[in-house]
Amino acid sequence: MLSFFQTMNSAPAPVKPKAVNLLDFDRKGLAAFFAGLGEKPFRATQVLKWIYQEGVEDFDQMTNFSKPLRAYLHEHCHIAAPEIVVEQIAGDGTCKWALQTSCGNRVETVFIPEEERGTLCVSSQIGCALACTFCSTARQGFNRNLTTAEIIGQVFAAQKRLGAEKKITNVVMMGMGEPLLNFNNVVAAMNLMMDDFAYGLSKRRVTISTSGVVPAMHRLTEVCDVSLAVSLHAVTDELRDQLVPINKKYPLRELMEACRANAKIAPRRTVTFEYVMLDGINDSMQDARGLIKLLKTVPSKLNLIPFNPFPGSIYRCSSSATINRFKTMLNDAGIVTTVRKTRGEDIDAACGQLVGQVEDKSRRRFGNRSTGSERAA
Numbered sequence: 001m002l003s004f005f006q007t008m009n010s011a012p013a014p015v016k017p018k019a020v021n022l023l024d025f026d027r028k029g030l031a032a033f034f035a036g037l038g039e040k041p042f043r044a045t046q047v048l049k050w051i052y053q054e055g056v057e058d059f060d061q062m063t064n065f066s067k068p069l070r071a072y073l074h075e076h077c078h079i080a081a082p083e084i085v086v087e088q089i090a091g092d093g094t095c096k097w098a099l100q101t102s103c104g105n106r107v108e109t110v111f112i113p114e115e116e117r118g119t120l121c122v123s124s125q126i127g128c129a130l131a132c133t134f135c136s137t138a139r140q141g142f143n144r145n146l147t148t149a150e151i152i153g154q155v156f157a158a159q160k161r162l163g164a165e166k167k168i169t170n171v172v173m174m175g176m177g178e179p180l181l182n183f184n185n186v187v188a189a190m191n192l193m194m195d196d197f198a199y200g201l202s203k204r205r206v207t208i209s210t211s212g213v214v215p216a217m218h219r220l221t222e223v224c225d226v227s228l229a230v231s232l233h234a235v236t237d238e239l240r241d242q243l244v245p246i247n248k249k250y251p252l253r254e255l256m257e258a259c260r261a262n263a264k265i266a267p268r269r270t271v272t273f274e275y276v277m278l279d280g281i282n283d284s285m286q287d288a289r290g291l292i293k294l295l296k297t298v299p300s301k302l303n304l305i306p307f308n309p310f311p312g313s314i315y316r317c318s319s320s321a322t323i324n325r326f327k328t329m330l331n332d333a334g335i336v337t338t339v340r341k342t343r344g345e346d347i348d349a350a351c352g353q354l355v356g357q358v359e360d361k362s363r364r365r366f367g368n369r370s371t372g373s374e375r376a377a
């Protein structure tokens with residue numbers, strides 16, 4: 001049940017024309033920015049600490065900066081995260097927020113509290129271009145990539161809203177969008193999540209999930225050491241072409257090769273495979289055997305995701321007996337397999353249910369689905 005539903009201040013903060021948003025830079029970017037001002041590179045670490053560790057957004061409070069530097073920053077820069085405009089809290093404590101960007105788009109972010117950790121599910125795009133047939137975000141079509149500031153700003157806004165008592169300990173790039181199709185901005189934001197002067201999360205606690213954009217997976221392996229999750233969902237090209245159409249461009253053989261390359265970054269490193277359980281589609285014992293064969297070729301873990309239905313979806317979730325049988329078979333074959341707990345169901349915050357708000361034309365095409373955020377807007 002919904003325990004809380006609140007519309008918050010819906011007017012976005014006024015934006016300084018042409019102001020540089022400091023949330024758009026990772027440490028390297030900030031060092032270059034300050035070097036351009038004739039400042040020493042250590043200004044970058046100082047500003048990171050102020051923003052991400054102290055939560056300071058006002059340059060006047062950055063007391064180790066000279067007065068002229070503060071005045072310059074005032075004049076030309078700002079620190080602007082998207083603003084939470086709608087908050088929903090589920091019975092299990094899961095929070096879903098709609099955040100408004102400065103250009104009026106909305107993006108969704110979910111916080112999942114657990115005993116030992118707090119996981120933030122972050123969006124990388126407004127909408128998604130990939131048309132996976134079981135995903136509600138796909139139905140919206142693609143609007144635009146989020147900026148680095150809008151991606152790291154989700155962590156910033158969420159942590160500010162949660163307060164000091166509830167810490168974000170893990171970030172998963174599993175919200176709206178395909179993160180590897182917004183490569184540079186997502187990598188810069190993940191650098192900030194892992195930077196000791198910013199959020200300082202370990203690489204095990206920052207996960208990027210991809211539907212399999214193979215060239216970008218190889219690039220990621222080269223430039224950014226985060227945990228990798230791959231949305232597999234099928235073990236034959238024939239079925240995967242239907243469920244995850246990007247498979248037509250980058251088929252399973254190439255996908256698994258990219259996974260092996262990633263797993264080689266470090267000893268004992270594993271790739272997590274996500275597999276949505278669709279009744280009568282990909283959940284036969286033959287599928288399980290195929291999965292075992294495929295996953296034996298990569299150091300892997302498997303996460304079975306019960307399908308979350310949404311209005312108009314053409315699939316049903318596999319029965320719990322089938323999911324458990326699948327899990328047992330995979331585990332018995334030596335593949336560490338878990339079943340994802342569905343969280344925040346009562347507020348549509350579960351996997352694949354983030355819909356945000358995109359252009360009207362895409363909503364018209366697929367029928368107008370009312371979401372919490374739209375209701376409150």
Ligand code: SAH
Pocket residue numbers: 132134135136173174175176177178179209210211229230231274275276305306307308309351352353
């Ligand atoms: N584009 C990225 C990340 C976003 S989706 C990706 O494909 O990995 C995050 C996870 O939720 C993916 O594994 C996705 O396949 C899964 N998902 C999408 N829709 C779902 C649904 N309706 N039920 C369960 N899982 C879903």
